[in-house]
Amino acid sequence: MFDFLMTDDQKKLRDEARDLASWVPKELILAMDREEIQFPHEFLSEAGRRNLLGIRLPKKYGGRGLGWVDDIIVAEEAGVASYSLACLWGVGADIVCEAIIEFGIDELKQAVVVPLLKGETFAAECLTEPRGGSDFFGAATKARKDGSDWIISGQKRFIVGAEGADWFLVYAVTDPGAPPHKRITAFMVPRTKGVESKYIYGLMGVRGGGAGRLILDEVRVPERYALNGINGGYDVFVRMMIPERLGTAAMTIGSVRPAVEIATRYSSKRKAFGFPIMNFQAVGFKIADCVMQLDAARSLCYTTARAIDSGTVHAGRIRRMVSQSKKFVTETAWDVANKCMQTMGGIGYTNVYPLERIVRDIRLSMIWVGTNEIMQLIIQNEWYKEFDKVLSKENVRDVEMDAENADKEEEKVYE
Numbered sequence: 001m002f003d004f005l006m007t008d009d010q011k012k013l014r015d016e017a018r019d020l021a022s023w024v025p026k027e028l029i030l031a032m033d034r035e036e037i038q039f040p041h042e043f044l045s046e047a048g049r050r051n052l053l054g055i056r057l058p059k060k061y062g063g064r065g066l067g068w069v070d071d072i073i074v075a076e077e078a079g080v081a082s083y084s085l086a087c088l089w090g091v092g093a094d095i096v097c098e099a100i101i102e103f104g105i106d107e108l109k110q111a112v113v114v115p116l117l118k119g120e121t122f123a124a125e126c127l128t129e130p131r132g133g134s135d136f137f138g139a140a141t142k143a144r145k146d147g148s149d150w151i152i153s154g155q156k157r158f159i160v161g162a163e164g165a166d167w168f169l170v171y172a173v174t175d176p177g178a179p180p181h182k183r184i185t186a187f188m189v190p191r192t193k194g195v196e197s198k199y200i201y202g203l204m205g206v207r208g209g210g211a212g213r214l215i216l217d218e219v220r221v222p223e224r225y226a227l228n229g230i231n232g233g234y235d236v237f238v239r240m241m242i243p244e245r246l247g248t249a250a251m252t253i254g255s256v257r258p259a260v261e262i263a264t265r266y267s268s269k270r271k272a273f274g275f276p277i278m279n280f281q282a283v284g285f286k287i288a289d290c291v292m293q294l295d296a297a298r299s300l301c302y303t304t305a306r307a308i309d310s311g312t313v314h315a316g317r318i319r320r321m322v323s324q325s326k327k328f329v330t331e332t333a334w335d336v337a338n339k340c341m342q343t344m345g346g347i348g349y350t351n352v353y354p355l356e357r358i359v360r361d362i363r364l365s366m367i368w369v370g371t372n373e374i375m376q377l378i379i380q381n382e383w384y385k386e387f388d389k390v391l392s393k394e395n396v397r398d399v400e401m402d403a404e405n406a407d408k409e410e411e412k413v414y415e
């Protein structure tokens, strides 16, 4: 985040987050990337010990009680050391715990949120199924009522932290006959009888974060573990898409930032034809573009965080801004990471520098938490709704009429 926009407290918070990123042992990052470690408990314990989990969550449950701007300050710094660690930082504390705080009973707040924010336990978020992630409301995981319990069966895949999680936020169909938005329930499921996780994917990047398959075979959970009640999953889903997508945007900025720093340093030292390569515009201009792109991405992210914090922006516009942040930041980061690699020549493609890992890691950002095609769909839908309902009725100059023949209605043919 931009330091000149931060308060003194926010600068302190950023420095705390930077300390955490500096604490991360290099061997942990490498062992995760080699998949020798499947779940880095030690990172979450350390983040919890430093009270850096749950930045926006109430202090009484162990959070910091701060806002979205503060959250993305920490998310960006969390992304610097490792994209995979930043994901785990966000999923449990920022997503699942927020769902419980907003929609769950006190028993769950005590059983899940309190230990998780201390870094003692972890909770995974389980939406995607083998049959598809984008078509979330077509979920095939089902739950049937049995007395005061529900019995869940189905499979989820690509679940970050499936390996290592003690709790799972599982979306299941509870009323198959109802319209899509009224048929799904968000259950908190402990790791109990019938729950099995499998670490089976050979991921291109973001390794070592326990991303796996979750199998639910006749898993019994009490009805009170349903967040927002039975068939109330839609509201939970919509709310969670904010931390999922804005959090992803912020940590992606953090993850690509070192690429720019490494490429800047390299291009000012590396010589070709007797000159530092930064002097060749083909190189120096690339770095200039990267810096500009990163600042633009950060500006969008920050503005979105401010919009949410203000509490004055309507839900549809927030949805659009969050989706714009996710799409723009992740595509920008991908472009930036590739430009940085290009700047480094052949050595950028090797593991002498971490650029190749950064490139592998952040490619995922355009796919998960809703693909960028889905982001585009949301932006399109929300923009047209907003334009129709709000913007077209605002008291602003009607520039459409500032044309010589603007009054020729017979020429304005629409069908």
Ligand SMILES: Cc1cc2nc3c(=O)[nH]c(=O)nc-3n(C[C@H](O)[C@H](O)[C@H](O)COP(=O)(O)OP(=O)(O)OC[C@H]3O[C@@H](n4cnc5c(N)ncnc54)[C@H](O)[C@@H]3O)c2cc1C
Pocket (backbone or CB within 6 Å): 091, 125, 126, 127, 128, 129, 130, 131, 132, 133, 134, 135, 157, 158, 159, 160, 161, 203, 206, 211, 364, 367, 368, 369, 370, 371, 372, 373, 374, 377
């Ligand atoms: C490493 C990793 C970690 C992940 N972590 C989690 C996690 O913790 N929890 C979780 O629930 N999920 C997780 N995911 C899943 C991720 O969110 C999904 O992969 C993603 O939402 C896309 O779903 P899909 O893979 O089923 O692709 P599909 O939904 O099958 O989509 C395939 C393609 O079709 C396009 N498409 C589909 N529908 C439309 C449409 N209507 N308009 C335009 N284009 C469309 C998509 O954009 C995409 O390009 C993770 C994935 C990975 C790889």
